[in-house]
Amino acid sequence: MVDQDVKQTLLDLERQGWDSLCDSTGDVFYGNLMTEDALMVLANGAVMDRPTVVAALRQSPAWRAYEITDVQTIGTGPDSAGLVYVGTGYREAAEPEFVGLMSSVYVRRDGRWRLALYQQTPKVGATS
DSSP, X not given: OXXXXXXXXXXXXXXXXXXXXXXXXHHHHHHHHEEEXXXXXXXXXXXXXXXXXXXXXXXOOOOSEEEEEEEEEEEEETTEEEEEEEEEEEOSTTSOOEEEEEEEEEEEETTEEEEEEEEEEEOTTOXX
């Protein structure tokens, strides 16, 4: 079981990540947050390591807004935890939103939480 302080810390990190995607600083944020061997598994089937994520985010268009709902946590070990939620991202007004089931696995290294694995799955029945 994950205590409330850890849950809030991880949720704050997720919000900071989304904020960085909205202000086009995601490359720096995720470059600092991800472990050296971290992976991201995206909804389009791509699997990206840390350097690839940083390079892709450097060129990615900004999100306009986002929502995080239905947050759940799971303990995965003494210094690790997972966060699962529904994430909705909005780009330009004419584009449909992206709705996905997101999961992030964090590990605590040298006293700080680091992202080791991120995975997204398009939500069934969503408009995008």
